[in-house]
Structure formats: C-alpha cells, structure tokens
Amino acid sequence: MRVAALALRGADGSIAVAFEPPPLLACAMAASLADWLDRSVQPLARGYFGKDLMNLRVGGGQECRRRNRASAGPVSEHATGKALDIFAFTLKQDGAPNPVSVEKPAGLVQSRFLEAVRQSACGAFMTVLGPGSDAAHANHLHVDIQQRRSQASRFCQ
Numbered sequence: 697m698r699v700a701a702l703a704l705r706g707a708d709g710s711i712a713v714a715f716e717p718p719p720l721l722a723c724a725m726a727a728s729l730a731d732w733l734d735r736s737v738q739p740l741a742r743g744y745f746g747k748d749l750m751n752l753r754v755g756g757g758q759e760c761r762r763r764n765r766a767s768a769g770p771v772s773e774h775a776t777g778k779a780l781d782i783f784a785f786t787l788k789q790d791g792a793p794n795p796v797s798v799e800k801p802a803g804l805v806q807s808r809f810l811e812a813v814r815q816s817a818c819g820a821f822m823t824v825l826g827p828g829s830d831a832a833h834a835n836h837l838h839v840d841i842q843q844r845r846s847q848a849s850r851f852c853q
C-alpha cells in the first residue's frame with residue numbers, strides 16, 4: 697500500500713503523521729511502523745521536545761534492488777516493501793516545522809532523541825542500520841521486518 701500518513705495518539709487526541717514522499721510498503725511493514733511511531737517515537741517526541749510528530753522524511757520504500765544497490769549479492773528487503781529509510785523526523789512547531797535530521801542532529805537534545813528513537817527501533821524491527829553502522833547508511837535510519845532464522849536474532853547497529 698502507498699502510505700501517505702498514519703494516525704497516532706497525540707497530546708490532544710488523534711494526530712496524522714505524514715510520510716514525505718509517501719512510500720509503497722507491505723501491509724505488515726505499515727502496521728509495524730504504526731505501532732512503533734505510536735508507542736515509541738511520538739512519546740519520545742513529547743518527552744524530549746514537548747511537541748507532536750508532524751511528518752517523516754523518508755525514502756526507499758518498495759524498490760526492486762539488491763542490498764546497498766550492489767550489482768550482485770542478496771536482494772534488499774526494499775524489494776519486498778518490508779523496509780523503510782528515514783532521513784528526518786519533523787516536529788510540529790508553532791512557527792516553522794522543526795526537522796530532526798538523522799544525519800546532522802542540531803544539538804545535544806536532538807542527538808539524544810535520535811539515540812532513543814534508534815534504540816526503540818531495535819525492539820520494533822528486525823534490522824536497524826544508521827549513521828555509524830556503514831557508509832551506505834550514514835545519512836538515514838534503515839528499518840525492516842525481514843524474518844530471521846530465530847525471532848530473537850535481530851540485527852541492530
């Protein structure tokens with residue numbers, strides 16, 4: 697499905713968090729994302745900034761390719777729509793929207809927010825890769841729900 701926005705619990709009732717641009721995702725991935733945003737990311741945004749989430753800048757929903765765009769090797773989870781790349785989390789501000797860039801957080805609070813978001817993603821998804829894991833993931837957070845041999849084996853860097 698093409699996901700334009702997901703409804704989450706905000707400070708004053710339901711809020712719609714938009715995806716820009718709207719990615720094509722497997723239903724199971726959209727459900728995992730909705731759970732994670734509702735249970736973890738939105739509460740963290742409230743806790744760190746006192747603001748609701750407004751949108752996510754994303755890339756790489758469904759896209760038929762191999763891992764890291766290599767010409768050989770295993771097929772990427774992006775090929776099945778079970779993966780998403782997140783470049784920024786934007787918070788609702790009174791004036792201009794306030795993006796928290798995964799690649800370049802502005803200041804300590806944004807850095808700590810991103811660390812907490814990343815840690816929570818490790819519980820919600822099977823694979824989490826981001827800045828510091830390898831060069832291909834220096835500017836975004838990759839999350840996917842690829843099934844591994846055992847439920848307990850997750851890949852989180």
Ligand SMILES: [Zn+2]
Nearest residue numbers: 756780781838
């Ligand atoms: Zn990715």
